[in-house]
Amino acid sequence: MSIAKRIHEAPGAAATLISLLALLLLTVATTGIAFLSLGPVAGELVAMAIAVTKAAIVVAVFMHLADESLLMRTIALGAVAWMLVLGAGVIAELLTR
């Protein structure tokens, strides 16, 4: 069996346009919410949740990782996992001084 499990397609025009609309709306949302001063923790959580959602749209639709093989999805998630390990280490060091 081929390692490429399916015929690889380019992203569809409709999905791409809907994604752009969602990304622009989320940009307006994150900017608007920042002016509301939700507090340091809530504000940061909302901002990061929106950023992660936007990133997921770009990765899944524009970069069509959703259609890729398990190997490629593992590489992408692995990079994110290593980044979180580095960030967690830095923050843990700071909080335990």
Add this chain to the structure above:
Amino acid sequence: MASEARPARLAHHFGAIETQRHAERLGMWLFLANEVLLFAGVFSSYALYRLLYPETFKLASAHLDVTLGTLNTVVLISSSLTVAMAHHFAHHDRSRLAGLLLFASVAAGLVFMGVKGVEYAHKLEEGLLPGRFYTYEGLRAPGASMFFTVYFFSTGLHALHVLVGMGVLTWIGVRALRNEFHRNHNMPVELAGLYWHLVDLVWIFLYPLLYLLDPKP
């Protein structure tokens, strides 16, 4: 239609075109994973200094121009759309249209760099600069110069990626305008697009982390 008969370009060491395409995309994703790790260092240093100086980071962030930051976010997101559409049209035998869309993305990159230049010039004028070059009298607090060290390093590294991306998109755009790409051969458009989307991804996180800490209307 003549383009329907145009063959794929199978390298001699691959048994099937799908295996070759998978290998090409795999190589690009490995490179992108490396890029994520490069920026991981930048984001970690941001986290470190922001936790050390939370209030100063808020005050310093208020000196960034939210309007220009938002404009650049919209410009970069839109350029990701034109790159994705370029891949779509290259895949549907519309190479020249793909080329035009790639050049629209390069134009968006130019706008992004222009706006960034205006922002940098403003910071230079006010003395809102990294480390010992920080001379701004309006905000004298420990950590203020560190905010601008992180700001210039992260946005500078990102801008360098925008410049490289513009170069790559120009190269692929010229090839697309020469009608090189079609349904059986559009991998260069796809791989260049993946790189450009990564540049967009990094900015999606830099924008709220730098510009939206405590924005003033």
